[in-house]
Amino acid sequence: MGEVAFVFPVEEHNKLIAAVYQKRGYDADESAIAAKYCGMATWHGIKTHGGLKSLHLDEVIGSKVGGAVPKAKIKVLPSRFPAVEKWDAQKKLGQPVADAAMTRCCELADKYGVGMVAVDNAFHYLWGGGYVMEAAKKGYIAYTNCTAGLAEVVPFMGKKATIGTNPHSWGLPTTSAIGYPIVIDWATSAVAMGRVQQLAREGKQLPPNSAVDKDGNPTTDPKSVAALLPFGAHKGYGLGLLIEMYGAYIGGNLPSLRGKPQEGGPHKRTMSFFFQAIHPEALGVGTFKDRAEMEKNVANVLKDILCAGNEKCMLPGQVEAEAAKKSAKFGGLLFTENEIKEFKREFEEAGIHWDASGLKKVEL
């Protein structure tokens, strides 16, 4: 017998998540957008950035402690540069800020070929892959990065964590070529802190070169882990550092204090976001008679890369596309029994009665 899951219909899930946000003071629009990305994450099999995580984050570092501000208005700052906008998010909820910024990048790309939005004073946007996936589905080459909430990563050759797990996310408009957008989306740490905790619970060891202990020495024992290492040695370090530097130019402050209100005086503690969209037709150098021909070339290149011998290769975004197919097949978001219980607890805590007994139970 296969794994069992409960099917939470998307509309019902999103409505309930949004209701919890509204109970916490958020307005209907920002709540609906946050809920939409929670649903999208689960739909695409992203277990780590769904509704439970999103509501929990808001609880521990968000609206309950002043890290996120319900109904905050984004301030679009004056700029002499028409293709790049500067936004002060004023600690507005991360998902509606990210959604609006990515949408604005696409509008700017329609006009200039490329559009960028730099965001300071931001609250966690959770699943970067979701924003670039949406833009890629609309036909753009999309990119985002954000400084992570905490500095958990030790620079290459160092001993002290002073860099975030800083993720990069790229989305490519490959739907007509392969049926789904390529989404390259990962943190620049070798593993996630959540994975370390999971291995500790399971009594398993970490892969080598993933983490250090409190003295800054490499360890594979998850229980001794004090900080993470970058993936790919100096290369992953460079990619993590790059996002700290984007943050520094945008206006972010000391990474070692980010997310730690208890240390180091009156410094800023917020995250920074960066978004970018390129109109692919701005890149096509004269050889394509139209967009369809460009996309045929993209399909041919991908076919060539995954030629005979490479049948086992996956494209980035393929796992998400396959999870989405499974969600569609079962007609909703797939959760374990424990996750459903946790949702029930969250909703009840917000004073929302939810009868979960009607959820369909399926074998995956």
Add this chain to the structure above:
Amino acid sequence: MGEVAFVFPVEEHNKLIAAVYQKRGYDADESAIAAKYCGMATWHGIKTHGGLKSLHLDEVIGSKVGGAVPKAKIKVLPSRFPAVEKWDAQKKLGQPVADAAMTRCCELADKYGVGMVAVDNAFHYLWGGGYVMEAAKKGYIAYTNCTAGLAEVVPFMGKKATIGTNPHSWGLPTTSAIGYPIVIDWATSAVAMGRVQQLAREGKQLPPNSAVDKDGNPTTDPKSVAALLPFGAHKGYGLGLLIEMYGAYIGGNLPSLRGKPQEGGPHKRTMSFFFQAIHPEALGVGTFKDRAEMEKNVANVLKDILCAGNEKCMLPGQVEAEAAKKSAKFGGLLFTENEIKEFKREFEEAGIHWDASGLKKVEL
């Protein structure tokens, strides 16, 4: 006694390299720019992309075989997108194309906040780090990527090489903060093919997960290597794939045929380049009263990252900056005796007499 080197004065070196290019049919301007980047690479300790490599590449895949076309004119194609230009390089020498494209990106960034140039039908530009370093020294956040000449890298989980060693290069305007620009510049393969050959000569083993043999199985024996693996498993694969996709949107063709005129019919064989510059003031979200304050924030962030415990950490670009100091100290480009002999052979082959006996010999 330390290592011994010969000091080749920059001006003399660049003049002679340019003279060889001119003998091969290139005009004075393109020859001078190619020679400038050869000199810059050696000045910054980049042994792999100096004059000898540049002239050799032109010999084996460039002007002597039609891969590069002396005196070719760049065609700037019409576009409805003002911040992104499309260039058909018409196989012009890579360095002058890259230098002009990066310069144009900076001009566009002055106007729009960001500028991009997509280049198709390109010939090898060698040292991507050089172009972003120049732009970073002028004050821009610069980026370039290019598809590599050959598909030497196996996609993650695959057996057949269908992706180039595709390098990414970022340059950041950190000179006022730390004395030199941060330059993040590396190939997306775990090792370079040149390194494999070097280890084979020395009878040494490769690090694990660096390469595969002819059957696509992992190997650490440099003599059995048929293809390279991406660095950092699926993450490095994603970064290499990303550049193939930029190439595909720009107009490049099948990666497995690139650089192999003997296979697969009348397909295109050329490389594609992508360049980008961001004006940092387009990013600064209102918290900085001027550029100096922004740069102070950048300096503070870097100081925080390299705090107590992280004294041994290097910043990307630091090795290049230290090599440049050494070159300055000795008053020129530092070469081994064998390299000097190789230069003499190159110059003589081009009919240029060069008396190397006057070069200063120094102990490093």
